Amino acid sequence: MTVITESRISGVVRAAETVLSHRAGAPVTLADPEDLGGSGRTIVVRARVMANPLSMDRTLVVKALPADEDPSAFHRELASYKYATALPTESRPGPQLIASDPDVRLLVLTDLGHGRPMSSLLSGTDITEASHAVSAWGQALGRLHAATAGGENDFRAILRRGASGAEDVDILGETAARAVADAPALLARLGVDLPDEIADRLTAACTLFTDGEHRAFSPSDVGPENIMLNDEGVQFMDYEWGGFRDATLDIAYALVTCGAQLSRSNVEHRPDLEVSMIDAWRSEVTSIWPALSHDRECNHKILTGRLLWKWLSTVWMLPADDGVATVEAPHVSPAGYIHDWALHTNDPRVVVARWTDLAAAARRSGETTLAAFAVALGAALQRTWLT
Incomplete structure (x- = not known):
């Protein structure tokens, strides 16, 4: 079983802050990360948005794939989120893509909550x-x-x-x-x-x-x-x-x-x-x-x-x-x-x-x-x- 350490989760959160800050043109701070589990060595974290220049949701989900995995896996998933996010609201099948960074295999998504x-x-x-x-x-x-x-x-x-x-x-x-x-x-x-x-x-x-x-x-x-x-x-x-x-x-x-x-x-x-x-x-x-x-x-x-x-x-x-x-x-x-x-x-x-x-x-x-x-x-x- 893959063990996700606190330092890896912290690293993913910091990477997400960098991606979001670059997109916003102003610092974005995330706090209180919650490990949501993931597939294999994938990390999925829910985090609270503290500094929020883009009026984003109060919480976001960050998903990170290992850097040494097949890059085609990440690019297909990223393409899927981009395509689905562009659909009309009533037809979107799940979370929306907020930001991404292919270099570090990272996705930032809307949080669907606790259904x-x-x-x-x-x-x-x-x-x-x-x-x-x-x-x-x-x-x-x-x-x-x-x-x-x-x-x-x-x-x-x-x-x-x-x-x-x-x-x-x-x-x-x-x-x-x-x-x-x-x-x-x-x-x-x-x-x-x-x-x-x-x-x-x-x-x-x-x-x-x-x-x-x-x-x-x-x-x-x-x-x-x-x-x-x-x-x-x-x-x-x-x-x-x-x-x-x-x-x-x-x-x-x-x-x-x-x-x-x-x-x-x-x-x-x-x-x-x-x-x-x-x-x-x-x-x-x-x-x-x-x-x-x-x-x-x-x-x-x-x-x-x-x-x-x-x-x-x-x-x-x-x-x-x-x-x-x-x-x-x-x-x-x-x-x-x-x-x-x-x-x-x-x-x-x-x-x-x-x-x-x-x-x-x-x-x-x-x-x-x-x-x-x-x-x-x-x-x-x-x-x-x-x-």
Whole structure:
């Protein structure tokens, strides 16, 4: 575990004061730093603004990436914040960018305050509260997608002004492609058949990172650990490796990562919660993507995304020492992001449950081949890991 020392936090605060003072043309003083944690060796600090020549908020959040990390990670995150901050107020997915310094890998952001984490709303015992939360989650995703559809060239222009080559990096998409390429061998060693239909869908899902009919901006990890509800609604907390992808990948990601957070009393309501999330998302996006108003087509596309995410989280869990797994979750660079994402888990029960959930969702949509594959793989993993 990375230990963030007081001196490192103090150094980040001093660097933020320098950046803000340069921007303001007058001294800015920050005090009372509070360590908010971070991904890997990333430092995230809340600080109170003392001297305030720009009439900024009373508190700000400072985020600093290690200087020796891959610079493309910082430049993509900076581009994501710049792009999101330029959106209309009602469409901004989270904190706004106040200032930045690429030389020291530092971001200064607005403080979203002390709202309720999505994970706590899902893990509670109030099903009405959980239902309202997932509806708000889906609606916020849809609102973001609708507001950013067609904006990919603007985002790429911002990204090109950062580090050379940053726009070509999609760490999760590249990892997913490797995991899909290895699917036949991995499944064979688990004793699970790979139907042509499933192989084709996995391949098609990988193209959604670079292609697709419903492209929009994504913060990337839109799982519950990165979502907070405050007085202004749903807030997506981090934009690491944000960028454009097919929007159905995002709603599928939300559905996949939601399940592990549900309390025992709420698990039985999972189908209704999924419907609430999907319907809320569709209410925002069907005006620009009318095809998604058709239940069969919409469900098929979302299930394809869910299949990919579940497969990727499974590959990360398969042991590397028995010759089965060839794809690991990237975590050394940049800054441990993937291992801190909601998709990643070290709990085999979570992965097995995800295949059970997919089988149930496929049956509800009448997709028998997918349902049978999910059942078979879930059973194989159950035998391998839990018996």
